[in-house]
Amino acid sequence: MTAPPTSAATAPLLALRDVRVRIRTARGTITPVDGVSLDVHRGEVLALVGESGCGKSLTALTILRLLEPPARIEAGSSIRFEGTELLALDERALRAVRGRRIAMVFQEPMTALNPVHTAGAQVAEVVRAHERVSRREAMDRAVAMLATVGIPDPAVRATQYPHELSGGMRQRVMLAIALVLDPALLVADEPTTALDVTIQAQLLDLLREAQRARGASMLLITHDLGVVAEMAQRVAVMYAGQVVEEAPVGALFAAPLHPYTEGLLAAMPRAGTVRRELATIPGTVPPPEAWPTACRFADRCPYAWQRCRTEAPPLHDAGDGRRARCHLVEEPARRADRHAPAAAGTA
Amino acid sequence: MSLPVPDTARDAASLRAAPLLEVRNLVKRFPIGGGLLSRPRGAVQAVTDVSFDVARGETLALVGESGCGKTTTGRCILRLVEPTSGTVCFDGTDLGALDARAMRAMRRRMQLVFQDPYASLNPRMTIGAAIREGLVVHRLAEGAAADARVRALLDEVGLRPEWASRYPHEFSGGQRQRVGIARALAVEPEFIVLDEPVSALDVSVQAQVINLLARLQRDRGLTYLFIAHDLGVVEHLATRVAVMYLGRIVELAPTASLFTRPVMPYTQALLSAIPIPDPAAPRDRIVLAGDPPSPASPPSGCVFHPRCPHPARDAACASIVPPLEAKGTGHEAACLKQPPTAVTPAAQRAAGGSHDPVFSLPAAALRSRGASGTGTRAAGLST
Numbered sequence: 001m002t003a004p005p006t007s008a009a010t011a012p013l014l015a016l017r018d019v020r021v022r023i024r025t026a027r028g029t030i031t032p033v034d035g036v037s038l039d040v041h042r043g044e045v046l047a048l049v050g051e052s053g054c055g056k057s058l059t060a061l062t063i064l065r066l067l068e069p070p071a072r073i074e075a076g077s078s079i080r081f082e083g084t085e086l087l088a089l090d091e092r093a094l095r096a097v098r099g100r101r102i103a104m105v106f107q108e109p110m111t112a113l114n115p116v117h118t119a120g121a122q123v124a125e126v127v128r129a130h131e132r133v134s135r136r137e138a139m140d141r142a143v144a145m146l147a148t149v150g151i152p153d154p155a156v157r158a159t160q161y162p163h164e165l166s167g168g169m170r171q172r173v174m175l176a177i178a179l180v181l182d183p184a185l186l187v188a189d190e191p192t193t194a195l196d197v198t199i200q201a202q203l204l205d206l207l208r209e210a211q212r213a214r215g216a217s218m219l220l221i222t223h224d225l226g227v228v229a230e231m232a233q234r235v236a237v238m239y240a241g242q243v244v245e246e247a248p249v250g251a252l253f254a255a256p257l258h259p260y261t262e263g264l265l266a267a268m269p270r271a272g273t274v275r276r277e278l279a280t281i282p283g284t285v286p287p288p289e290a291w292p293t294a295c296r297f298a299d300r301c302p303y304a305w306q307r308c309r310t311e312a313p314p315l316h317d318a319g320d321g322r323r324a325r326c327h328l329v330e331e332p333a334r335r336a337d338r339h340a341p342a343a344a345g346t347a
Numbered sequence: 348m349s350l351p352v353p354d355t356a357r358d359a360a361s362l363r364a365a366p367l368l369e370v371r372n373l374v375k376r377f378p379i380g381g382g383l384l385s386r387p388r389g390a391v392q393a394v395t396d397v398s399f400d401v402a403r404g405e406t407l408a409l410v411g412e413s414g415c416g417k418t419t420t421g422r423c424i425l426r427l428v429e430p431t432s433g434t435v436c437f438d439g440t441d442l443g444a445l446d447a448r449a450m451r452a453m454r455r456r457m458q459l460v461f462q463d464p465y466a467s468l469n470p471r472m473t474i475g476a477a478i479r480e481g482l483v484v485h486r487l488a489e490g491a492a493a494d495a496r497v498r499a500l501l502d503e504v505g506l507r508p509e510w511a512s513r514y515p516h517e518f519s520g521g522q523r524q525r526v527g528i529a530r531a532l533a534v535e536p537e538f539i540v541l542d543e544p545v546s547a548l549d550v551s552v553q554a555q556v557i558n559l560l561a562r563l564q565r566d567r568g569l570t571y572l573f574i575a576h577d578l579g580v581v582e583h584l585a586t587r588v589a590v591m592y593l594g595r596i597v598e599l600a601p602t603a604s605l606f607t608r609p610v611m612p613y614t615q616a617l618l619s620a621i622p623i624p625d626p627a628a629p630r631d632r633i634v635l636a637g638d639p640p641s642p643a644s645p646p647s648g649c650v651f652h653p654r655c656p657h658p659a660r661d662a663a664c665a666s667i668v669p670p671l672e673a674k675g676t677g678h679e680a681a682c683l684k685q686p687p688t689a690v691t692p693a694a695q696r697a698a699g700g701s702h703d704p705v706f707s708l709p710a711a712a713l714r715s716r717g718a719s720g721t722g723t724r725a726a727g728l729s730t
């Protein structure tokens with residue numbers, strides 16, 4: 001896996017800098033996305049992985065500014081796409097980007113599709129929202145796109161409503177809606193999570209082909225490390241609202257730098273672990289109102305020492321396109337000192 | 348809480364050898380449409396002619412994709428859903444012959460843990476009360492003795508005993524699943540149907556619950572029917588695996604045998620479709636065309652034949668229902684084209700067949716052994 005060039009000459013397609021999302025709740029203000037910086041380069045698939053509540057989906061929603069109040073993107077956050085600051089655009093200018101240059105695919109197509117419009121009409125609607133074309137031409141393009149995403153009998157399927165389609169078909173319709181205008185960036189939030197494994201395999205192949213054939217970039221949000229390994233060139237791991245590790249996919253799986261990533265990989269049941277005790281990460285992901293002030297993973301970390309409880313680690317550059325938010329990058333010798341973490345609780 | 352005392356007339360060896368659960372020719376049909384005044388328009392056959400045994404102390408996994416009938420099979424065994432036909436024997440007793448009262452008593456020995464512990468716990472009941480309920484209903488303990496049992500159970504599943512007075516919303520998903528397990532354990536069952544018990548949990552939490560289930564099985568000699576779609580978890584936990592497709596068991600084998608040498612082409616495709624958490628693993632896979640057919644109108648013959656990639660697939664597959672038969676030691680599969688089979692080439696030709704059976708094991712079907720991920724991928728895989 002070769003990472004795309006990252007020199008200043010080739011500016012990233014999408015650059016998030018210090019993105020913060022705040023939510024006012026009855027119990028105070030929380031910051032579920034806390035200073036996320038990420039680049040997505042042209043033609044690459046960047047996977048954003050993490051467990052429930054780590055902030056990965058909220059991060060994706062900030063890109064298209066789809067957050068609903070009381071969630072708010074904080075001042076000081078920056079999201080540049082094709083050289084334009086998205087956070088500075090007015091609603092009208094943003095609409096020109098949404099769907100056209102950046103498209104999104106969600107986990108649950110049944111809720112994202114409109115139940116009272118046919119599949120074809122929903123794809124055609126996107127075309128007509130952005131281009132001055134006749135209904136007829138828009139529908140022709142919709143049917144062609146349904147064929148491209150592997151829907152058999154596309155002309156017939158185009159006249160059917162979402163409830164008449166299987167889960168896999170509905171997700172293909174979502175993909176047709178996303179791809180019909182040839183976006184430069186596809187943001188896919190758990191696109192195959194609700195699907196059965198053989199249907200997931202079809203969809204992943206399709207996503208990969210579509211992305212490669214069009215030279216598009218993809219931000220793939222997932223909790224499934226198998227999907228990451230199959231799809232991504234680079235990976236960013238999130239924990240408690242922050243990116244804790246970023247690396248080319250091969251390096252991440254071969255030698256994770258952050259203890260959280262290491263724990264996630266070790267906790268996966270697989271052939272090599274048959275009938276043995278699985279490695280676990282003790283304790284549970286703390287809720288945003290209870291995030292530790294220094295290292296957020298320290299209580300669950302098998303390497304943590306005094307410094308981890310007093311000083312928040314920055315996202316250290318570890319070379320070779322790798323970054324990790326961990327003091328171990330500066331004090332690698334401490335990796336030899338593995339001990340029982342402080343957290344005694346269970347999840 | 349005394350466990351049933353074995354009948355001394357039976358010797359211990361035969362007791363051990365007899366399966367705890369015997370399911371024979373189980374069928375479940377659900378009517379489609381129809382209401383108070385109209386007749387049903389048809390029926391979905393959710394489970395068709397399903398037979399298997401579960402030995403004491405083993406974990407039999409029932410795997411397959413949505414709509415394959417695995418959950419309905421589990422519910423039929425516990426008679427939460429009344430089977431259309433077939434028999435379920437638990438410890439030698441035909442459950443279908445029991446009246447409601449006798450069945451209630453039997454349920455103490457057979458418990459169910461659901462996928463979504465939040466949906467199965469009463470939000471207005473403390474977890475202590477939820478766990479206590481079974482003890483009281485089955486008159487196993489009351490008063491202070493019941494409280495003590497609740498505390499011991501919480502401790503056993505890794506929760507703090509003093510949390511008994513808390514409500515379900517105060518717990519994380521993994522902790523709620525521990526509550527669900529404690530509640531099932533309260534009545535000292537011998538057999539537990541685990542219906543996707545870790546599917547809703549994050550990876551790090553899932554590993555804790557899997558370890559807990561394995562430890563409880565060891566400590567208490569429990570027998571599990573483990574219903575799941577995550578084959579990584581199944582490979583880790585199961586003793587044997589039954590693969591279901593469109594209401595039928597199409598393959599049933601010891602776990603290692605199933606994962607290293609899958610016979611049924613559907614199993615081969617299913618295993619090859621698992622995303623491997625190893626970017627260096629080979630990326631060929633058997634991609635099945637289309638979606639599974641509707642259970643309301645299953646294909647004739649082999650239910651998998653319209654999507655089957657087996658090189659010898661022919662007209663015989665569309666007309667003969669393949670029997671679930673031995674293909675290796677303890678390894679059963681339903682496929683006319685994978686030898687050996689009792690359906691002779693002559694019989695297959697008589698049914699319109701044009702190809703003789705020939706064993707086919709595509710390289711992609713072996714990929715799941717490569718799912719060993721970091722550190723263990725050298726397991727002799729051809730790449």
